[in-house]
């Protein structure tokens with residue numbers, strides 16, 4: 387049973403979340419877990435203006451996901467930073483290249499799940515995940531979120547991401563906050579939860 391984590395991260399917050407999702411998915415016996423980033427679409431000059439060039443170069447060893455690879459996974463967990471309450475353009479462009487897969491029904495019945503991050507606490511994490519789900523539904527995915535059995539999302543003693551729609555992290559206005567232990571626990575829970583459902587669907 388194969389779990390693919392396909393994510394985009396400009397400064398590293400979603401990268402850290404993706405690693406935690408993978409850790410959780412690997413807890414399920416016989417799960418083959420892969421982390422891949424979706425292709426960059428911004429030119430280097432823009433990445434430099436955004437202060438992201440150095441980080442982007444540091445992750446150049448992480449394999450880039452191709453659209454064709456989606457068809458060979460049983461579960462796909464997508465990670466995207468919030469952009470104006472929506473998925474990022476890199477992810478949108480990647481998904482917009484899946485028309486051939488849609489035409490063949492190649493993704494129908496696979497397990498799909500989404501995690502995210504944003505600068506601010508109420509900056510659109512839920513809208514990002516829920517609007518992402520629309521694309522997954524068009525492709526025929528069986529959508530899995532982050533159930534309340536992940537009790538960490540009940541916490542009010544500290545600022546935290548995480549909702550029934552999926553794990554998330556709050557990066558801060560200058561990206562100064564990396565995922566907290568509670569947010570990483572949510573990501574691990576989501577990875578394990580998705581993999582456990584995929585294991586039952588694709589024994």
Ligand SMILES: Cc1cc2nc3c(=O)[nH]c(=O)nc-3n(C[C@H](O)[C@H](O)[C@H](O)COP(=O)(O)O)c2cc1C
Nearest residue numbers: 395396397398399400467470471503504505506509
């Ligand atoms: C063009 C742009 C739009 C953004 N829109 C939002 C937003 O709507 N709400 C928010 O809280 N953060 C927003 N952010 C902040 C990003 O979500 C944040 O930098 C990201 O989650 C950090 O994760 P990363 O390091 O993995 O890229 C935006 C950032 C950019 C560059």
